Amino acid sequence: MADVAALAGVSHQTVSRVLNDHPNVRAGTRDQVMEAIRQLGYRRNRAARALATSHSSTIGILTIGSEFFGPQSTVLAIEAAARAQGYFVTVTALDRYDAHSSTEALNHLVDQGVDGVVMVAPFEKVIDALDDAALKIPVVVVAARTTVPESDPAHYVYVDQREGARIATGHLLALGHRKIAHVSGPTGWFDATERQIGWQEKMLEAQAPVIEVPAESWLAPSGYEAGKRLVDSVRAGEVTAVFAANDYLATGILRAFWEAGVEVPTDVSVIGFDDLQISNFLIPSLTTVRQPFRDVGHAALTELLEGVTADKTPKVIAPTLVIRASTAPPKSQ
Amino acid sequence: MADVAALAGVSHQTVSRVLNDHPNVRAGTRDQVMEAIRQLGYRRNRAARALATSHSSTIGILTIGSEFFGPQSTVLAIEAAARAQGYFVTVTALDRYDAHSSTEALNHLVDQGVDGVVMVAPFEKVIDALDDAALKIPVVVVAARTTVPESDPAHYVYVDQREGARIATGHLLALGHRKIAHVSGPTGWFDATERQIGWQEKMLEAQAPVIEVPAESWLAPSGYEAGKRLVDSVRAGEVTAVFAANDYLATGILRAFWEAGVEVPTDVSVIGFDDLQISNFLIPSLTTVRQPFRDVGHAALTELLEGVTADKTPKVIAPTLVIRASTAPPKSQ
DNA sequence: CGATGCAATGTTAGCGCTAACAATTTGTGA
């Protein structure tokens, strides 16, 4: 910076002012400084800047360390939004889905000196890390946590999972189904809980039976297992439709039904959640609930940057139904 | 740090020494300092440290801003490896797959003051950004660039795409296929080029015909289009097997064949590349080539951290064949 | 024409840490 100042014939402080868009700099001076910067290929040292200003223009993202569609998409969206705002993004992934691992990851981010943290890890234990850390920086949690205690300092942003489940279930009910099983996501995940509640609410409203098949994970193998368990019920006419907690599970279910010779949607309808890139190309193409992850990412960043002033009401984003070929009216008995 | 020093009854420099594991500190002193740190909940300021040492313990990852399986998996693997080494990871995604966007992203990372960059964006234009930037920090590129000019300062780490394609093609040839079409990935991507070359090499060695159907993108819709174009050839017996450049494309192809009533693997075999989470649950389950992304991530980080001393020979990692139900011998005419 | 005010620039003092050197303590052998 001293070199730039010398070349431009000004003091280093004037260079600093130009760089920080300070108003009281004459246009001519500014141009000289800019030209000097260009000639020297000067780049401001961010460490020094961070030291002097005591903020880093960096936000931390805590995410789960697996190839899950939703969190991954959200992280990308947050990164894009942050970059547009001139922020840097430091990502830390979780080794395991427990409180200890979450606390460790959170500390790692805080050590980095981030100005704020977005947690994209929608399982319940991650909340414990918040309590443990007692942070002095703003935190946004992307998770459908509907009951947040007053004491919780975090802001919440999420897609309305419960409503998504209600939409999915409503779609099946509207087609004439009443025997709708739910292959629910693993315990301990907000999304799984909310989707289960939304489905159950809707079923009770319709006075329809509640048939739940819990899956052990979010992934296709668990869906496949659940599908196999459902085959007999479908053949017996006890289940005419399945609401899977996500599209991976739905893929496994479709596979299990196909192996058993159960036809979708003739014998049974299947609906998923997420809308994966390949959901439209499954056999049959999968009706599902789409989540606007880009909006989530954008909302999360906005909430983080303006959050200190704003109210703590959760920002809730609506999902949409995507109707494809895996759902149809039940066959008449 | 001054507070810690005061509480421990030592100088701030001794605290610094404890923190940096300097050998010449008496055990008792070290314990006192650690205790003071604990009591005060002290955290070292990384900006100040970075300023004093002029390195940030942060590595930058440049990646593509989409939900592509391979790059995403690689990024996660690098992050995990970096965290294990005490490094922070700053991620920047690309808006578009061109040189300008790449240069911008790279500059964004350099501005951040990273100690090194890993580029996980295996399209050819990204290389131009390297030339433009003329970096003074180490760079590792995760891309199957087989001909690297001497002048290129970057280190390369990649899965042997060409060999993967040879394995896939060899598998089909071994089953008795000779009319093997390749649905190739979009132009401008190293992986697409290499897979095409591997397939072509193997076909020429076997003196088999070379039938290529280029796809416009890496995604299922392009595979679907390619599949539709292949249906007639399959019916005419001109194509008995398809090697898709990745599993998304293969999913679209399977779908197109299913719609046309072309049965896999009875009428035609299909093999993919990547091994997605759901590839085993497609109908039929997809034979594919698996890439060990975790190894790639690990190798990339090692190369980055030790790269200055090491030779510049690319680190090449071998893929493996995963045989499932989508490939079978051709039906006898 | 001098006093006044404001815009533009310069000067100084840290931000919290580490590197380099200085000073002190401790241990060792003659």
Place this chain on the structure above:
DNA sequence: TCACAAATTGTTAGCGCTAACATTGCATCG
């Protein structure tokens, strides 16, 4: 016991930037 080396600790000086205050220059007005 003392000289000397080694281990341990302390002191000083930045790293490159920004904040706060000081100074200069210039226009405006009575």
